[in-house]
Amino acid sequence: MTPPTGRPSGTSDSRERILASARKLFAAKGFQQTSLRSIAADAGVDVALISHYFDHKRGLFLAVADIPIDxxxxxxxxxxxxxxxxxxxxxxxxxxxxxxxxxxxxxxxxxxxxxxxxxxxxxxxxxxxxxxxxxxxxxxxxxxxxxxxxxxxxxxxxxxxxxxxxxxxxxxxxxxxxxxxxxxxxxxxxxxxxx
CATH class of the missing domain: 1.10.357.10 (Tetracycline Repressor, domain 2)
Incomplete structure (x- = not known):
């Protein structure tokens, strides 16, 4: 069976749940100690959805911090x-x-x-x-x-x-x-x- 291609599945509020989980975990553990898998698990989404919305951990962190420039x-x-x-x-x-x-x-x-x-x-x-x-x-x-x-x-x-x-x-x-x-x-x- 071939894996599905295209946009990873997720509900319309997945992005907001990911941001909320990331904000909570980054604040509690810091950037280095927070994994994308732990954020995905906390948000109840597939880890691929994080990559879809934010490209990488740094992109997610910048979105959480609401920093408009890398x-x-x-x-x-x-x-x-x-x-x-x-x-x-x-x-x-x-x-x-x-x-x-x-x-x-x-x-x-x-x-x-x-x-x-x-x-x-x-x-x-x-x-x-x-x-x-x-x-x-x-x-x-x-x-x-x-x-x-x-x-x-x-x-x-x-x-x-x-x-x-x-x-x-x-x-x-x-x-x-x-x-x-x-x-x-x-x-x-x-x-x-x-x-």
Whole structure:
């Protein structure tokens, strides 16, 4: 008997059940410890239906977090940036995305994280953003696992001051002004002297 082809079977509310189960399990166990099979079982659907709706685990996670852009795409744009300027380039990418139509969704996710639900943002950073940055920096610095969280403090601080707290003059500075002021410090934290 040949397996059925085409769209996996599922009720019309399957996508919402998958999202609800994924949200619950990602929050309880984290990204790495949550399998697609466990989500499918909790939602009462075939695991193939998750792939149909979300392509892969990362896609499901991004849908749960309601993040309108894949962080891997942001990091991939840094491929040709000289390593010593990667921090400034990353900061520019993040500022540009947060100032785009995707910004309100990111701000909402970030606010919920600051309000006592840090799991989604922490998993987003540690499991989707950091590995790609780590791979890029590994040949240049030996202490990359120390440097990435340090650089994250700078970028996160800028996002909080600019978009959450809206403290002036940072809230109304141009992206170029913010990158010029803060970018060199992010560069240093990623690849410069930490002494």
């Amino acid at each position: 962080p891997a795409q942001v990091v991939s744009r840094l491929h040709d940036v000289p390593i010593e300027h990667m921090g400034s380039a990353l900061l520019r990418q993040v500022l540009t995305i947060w100032s785009s139509p995707a910004g309100p969704g990111l701000i909402a996710v970030f606010r919920s994280s600051l309000g006592g639900e840090p799991e989604i943002v922490r998993d987003l950073v540690t499991n989707l953003v950091a590995p790609a940055l780590r791979a890029r920096l590994l040949d240049s610095v030996s202490d990359v696992d120390q440097r990435l969280p340090l650089a994250a403090t700078q970028i996160t601080g800028v996002m909080v001051v600019r978009h959450i707290l809206q403290i002036e003059p940072v809230a109304s500075m141009s992206i170029d002004q913010v990158v010029k002021a803060v970018g060199p410090n992010v560069d240093r934290l990623l690849t410069g002297d930490l002494e």
